[in-house]
Amino acid sequence: MGKCPPLALGLWHVLTVALLMLFIAAGDIRPAAAQQSDIASTKHNLSTSGSGSVKSTSESQICVFCHTPHAANVTAPPPLWNRELSSATYTTYTSNSLDAQTILGGVLSQPGGSSKLCLSCHDGTMALGTVGVLGGKTNVSVAMSGTDLGKMPAGPQGATSGFTRNLGVNLSNDHPISFTYDSTLATTDGELRGMDAQQRHPVGTGTVIGIRSSGYKPLLPLQNTGTGGAGQVQCTTCHDPHLNASKFLRLNRLQTSQPAGSDFNPAIDQICLGCHDKLGTAWSQSSHASQTIADEAYKLESATLREFPTGTQVWQAACLNCHDTHAVQGTRRLLREGVSGSSGGTGVGSYKLGSTSSPNSVSAVEETCYQCHTTSANSVIGTANGSVPDIKTDFSLLRHMPITTSEQKSGVETHNIKDRNFTEERTTLGQLDVNNRHAECTDCHNPHRVTRNSLFNGTGVNTQRTHTPGGTNGNLASGALRGAFGIEPVYGSRSFFAVPNSFTEKTGDGGQGASTAVASTWVTREYQVCLKCHSDYAYSDDNVYPSGNSRPELASPGTPAAATERNNYTRYTNQAREFQAPVTHQGAPGSQGTDAGAGNNTNNHRSWHPVMDITGRTTALRNGASANSWLAPWNANVGNQTMHCTDCHGNATASGTITPSGTNPWGPHGSTNNFLLKGPWNTSSGSPDTNALCFRCHSTVYANGGGTTGFRNSDRGDLHSYHREKVGSMRCNWCHVAVPHGWKNKSFLVNLNDVGAEAGQSGSKEVAISGSSSNYSEGPYYRRAKLKIVTFRQNSNWVESDCGSAQKTGTNLIANSQGSTSNNTNPATGKDWMTNTCSSPP
Structure with missing residues (x-):
């Protein structure tokens, strides 16, 4: 309008008020509680009186940068737009779990409605000072300061930082817009607020969400820009460009009080929860939303960078701890720190830089978690009543899950959830291509x-970091695994070699007090989370080891790198079949025929560590074995306890305990020991290593003698002690399987008279070992094995003649480590055979 005389200014004031009333009628202004529609005090005041860094050097009018009462852009949606619309073609938000995209059968539509108005500035393609009408002239360019060559500036952190409001034309890292939000979408998603037929929430009233109309002003308005006037989410659903509120948000940017549950309370709840109902109480009870647990405050620099008020605590930031509605470029699912790159970081006041065109900046889910789950020095938050587990350090240990992109064989992060339960297709877990195997934080949590x-x-909070080993809770999943995705094997055979018939997927959240039954639809056991990756659910099992199932990719930072160190233990074993715990094989059932899959079946049956179910082998059934053959808590209720995978796998622990020291976290993130074990698995030559993994739970009487174990007879007493005394030093793997998850023989006993498919052999063969220096190693189950069993016995009935050569010949004989197939230099069985085999051991 140029410089107007007083009368003209008065008329312009009247027109401005009228225009604002038109905006209200059009549904674009709804002041939130304790907020005012006062554009003059916001960054959208681009006039000379503006308080922001971007403003005109000459124009004093405020509204003219967006609106005009006359000659408005007829191609633009209301209200009375005074700018051209960008002609850019946008890359829209996409996600494997975006149900709005699925319903459309493809990608989201190009932005429309009020979103096009916002993007005419915020996509960075058009000059900010160019307006349609000003002072009776058209296509006027107003001189501006603080711009980037006249366009939206990137800001001090740069265009790819996630802190710029130059959104660009790539909106894949910005909250989806221009999609219809109705009951179909809400039902399909399962974690959106329910809608009625008129697209209102709450159903019947629509005080929170709905299509704005005369006399009806929901807090979060949908715009009737969809097919047939359907209400769509647009930029103005969350933002009111005239409000003097943080980020122009219509409702709270931060949580102001503990969320109450499934009902949205606009007075206290974060705006995100207005639409996103994260299973009601599941989110409100979570650690990240708990006012008691998540009370750590952001450090000053970190809060300043994220534009949080000083002292903002984790529970207050809530969704914004991990997500940003306009996130860093290159990220997925709006993750705040979701990319890795050559610059940036997760420390105080820092962030990750990313670009979709940069090979060094690719989606990295763990970087989001590492903001807080790192050392106190590098964390973006301080400490309060509880310690935040330092997970990042575990992933830097010698052996760790392959969590970084460079450690994953595919070269990209194939991890890609498909729904609110974080379920994932079997193909991305590695079912058809083992190169897709990966590890991400949200695989387990x-x-x-x-x-x-x-x-x-x-219910509530306790001091345990995860589960309590042993005890009445057995193998129940801990709160760290609440609501995770897992699987339960369905068996059709009890043979060690039979893979499961099928798998039942476990998803959802039962909530506090939920059923702990294995048959529940949600995860109730830790092993259900582990088995979705460590079974033939995620990779094929051809039952041929080693030749048919070699896994060379295991020679990665997560596992031993040298072949001599691995001793060929580079094959995935199918832990769903190893840990199977058939009821008929519990206790001491005696001979099970060929049921277990072994070729030598007299008094033989399957054995397993009680991860999936109890063994039933009580001290009474072990013929008087002392409970003190186990360390606490495993010496209580022997045979009727269950355990967790993470009792053996995880950060290295002190001798005699499986509990991590200090603040070290539970979980199989990383370890200084091979195979992510809490102790060394391969004891050195000489005296038994009491620091070995086995002696984290089993008493050292097995190694040093002097106890009463289940292996005994009436003449010699405890045979572990007897052999220890006679031999002088022993290895657990001489007699027991090298991967003690589960086995085809009782008590995990190897039997070199019966070596079969587990070692790549057809049928049942005998290994030709001769003399004390001879042994048998063939991964994954045999490591320096020496034991040959002719007849299995009940625990206290073993006799000397039960051990020794079966005297097989010809094609039924396997050469020993020295290449010899002679096995007749030893007596067939008994004391002399054992003396020849075990004296002066290596």
């Missing part, structure tokens, strides 16, 4: 549901 409780269905 659902950050919207995790709780600090030793039980997934526990």
Whole structure:
């Protein structure tokens, strides 16, 4: 309008008020509680009186940069737009778990409605000072300061930082817009607020969400820009460009009080929860939303960078701890720190840089978690009542899950969840291509549901970092695994060599007090989370080891790198079949015929560590074995306890315990020991290593003698002690299988008279060992094995003649480590055979 005389200014004021009333009628202004529609005090005041860094050097009018009462752009949606619309073609948000995209059968539509108005500035393609009408002239360019060559500036952190509001034309890292939000979408997603037929929430009233109309002003308005006037989410659903509120948000940017549950409370709840109902109480009870647990405050620099008020605590930041509605370029699912790159970081006041065109900046889910789950020095938050587990350090240990992109064989992060339960296609787990195998934080944890409780269905908070070993809770999943995705094998055979018939997927969240039954639809056991990757659910099992199932990619930072160190233990074993615990094989059932899959079946049966179910082998059934053959808590209720995978796998622990020291976390993130074990698995030559993994749970009487174990007879007493005394030093793997998850023989006993498919052999063969220097190693199950069993016995009935050569010949004989197939230099069985085999051992 140029410089107007007083009368003209008065008329312009009247027109401005009228225009604002038109905006209200059009549904574009709805002041939130304690907020005002006062554009003059916001960064959208681009006039000379503006307080922001971007403003005109000459124009004093405020509204003219967006609106005009006359000669408005007829191609633009209302209200009375005074700018051209960008002609850019946008890369829209996409996600494997975006149900709006699925419903459309493809990608999201190009932005429309009010979103096009916003993007006419915020996509960075058009000059900010160019307006349609000003002072009776058209296509006027107003001189501006603080711009980037006249366009939206990147800001001090740069265009790819996630802190710029120059959104660009690539909107894949920005909250989706211009999609219809109705009951179909809400039902399909399962974690969106339910809608009625008129697209209102709450159903019937629509006080929170709905299509704005005369006399009806929901807090989060949908715009009727969809097919047939359907209400769509647009930029103005969350933002009111005239409000003097943080980020122009219509409702709270931060949580102001503990979320109450499934009902949205606009007075206290974060705006995100207005639409996103993260299974109601699941989010409100989670560690990340808990006012008691997540009370750590952001460090000053970190809060400043994220534009959080000083002292903002984790529970207050809530969704914004991990997500940003306009996130860093290159990220997925709006993750705040979701990319890795050559610059940036997760320390104080820093962030990750990323670009979709940069090979060094690719989506890295763990970087989001590492903001807080790192050392106190590098964390973006301080400490308060509880310690935040340092997970990043575990992933830097000698052996760790292959979590970084460079450690994953595919070269990209194939991890790609498909729904709110973080379920994943079997193909991306490696079912058809083992190169797709990967590890990500959300493979095991659902950050919207995790709780600090030793039980997934526990009430409140307890001091356990995860589960309580042993005891009445057995193998129940901990709160750290609440609401995760897992599988339960369905068996059709009890043979060690039979793979499961099928798998039942476990998803969802039962909540506090939920059923702990294995048959529940949600995860109730830790092993259910582990088995989705460590079984033939995620890779094929041809039952041929080693030749048919070699896994060379295991020679990665997560596993031993040298072949001599691995001793060929580079094959995935199918832990779903190893840990199977058939009821008929529990206890001491005696001969099970060929049921277990072994070729030598007299008094033989399957054995397993009680991860999936109890063994039933009580001290009474072990013929008087002392409970003190186990360390606490495993010496209580022997045979009727269950355990967790993470009792053996995880950060290295001190001798005699499986509990991590200090603040070291539970979980199989990383370890200084091979195979992510809590202790060394391969004892050195000479005296038994009491620091070995086995002696984290089993008493050292097995190694040093002097105890009463289940292996005994009436003449010699405890045969572990007897052999220890006679031999002088022993290895567990001489007699027991090298991968003690589960086995075809009782008590994990190897039997070199019966070597079969588990070692790549057809049929049942005997290994020709001769003399004390001879042994048998063939991964994954045999490591320096020496034991030959002719007849299996009940625990206290063993006799000397039960051990020795079966005297097989010809094609039924396997050459020993020295290449010899002679096995007749030893007596067939008994004391002399054992003396020849075990004296002066290596």
